[in-house]
Amino acid sequence: MGFRCGTHRRACGLAPAGEGDETGSPALEGGVVHAIKLIDTLFDRPIITIGQVAEELRISRQAATNLVGKFEKIGIVEEITGKERYKQYMFVDYVRIIEEGTRI
Template identity: 30%
Template sequence: MREHGAWEAWLDFFLTGVADTANQAFDAATRIVELFKQDRERITVESDRAGSALRIHDLFQQNPNLTVNQLVHQTGPSAPTVNAALADLERFGIVEEVTGRKRGRVFSCRGYLAILSEGTDPLPTTA
């Protein structure tokens, strides 16, 4: 390519890809910020335990998959308080329990993960 002078076309292609990727990242970041803002507003208005639920929600912004034990350890409230706040977050559709177990449950912030994973589906294979 360099020997035949096609480097300008390659550079244009490369920089277009960089610009597209940067725009997609900016769009995703903007949507994540808006999602968290809407979640916080809903928690503040609808939760009976808004303080605990907001602290837990803050942790999901740092790590979209957390266990009850992690939340108890990192936020300070008791396990019953954390479980009650998680029940609110589940009811609001902010988090979802993903293991289906009674113990060692893992909660996931699905909306956040959905935005993060957009465009990462594998390409279809041809037979």
């Protein structure tokens, strides 16, 4: 299993049971689909803000905050600014792999 697939699986674990299929149900829209879209976005932009998540996924800032909070709780992203406002989040495992690959 590749790194991207493993990360998708971790993110999909955020959604309630029964939301992992492609039935097009309204419940799926707010769960697994957004989690997968966020993972894909993080591969392109490993450091991101809540505003960028909301814009990329076309969801409300509150929904973006909730999703990023879940990702932070399970260790996919980490808040890196230490600020109360204007926080930035880093895709931890991805950045670590890049760092390891560039060590001399």
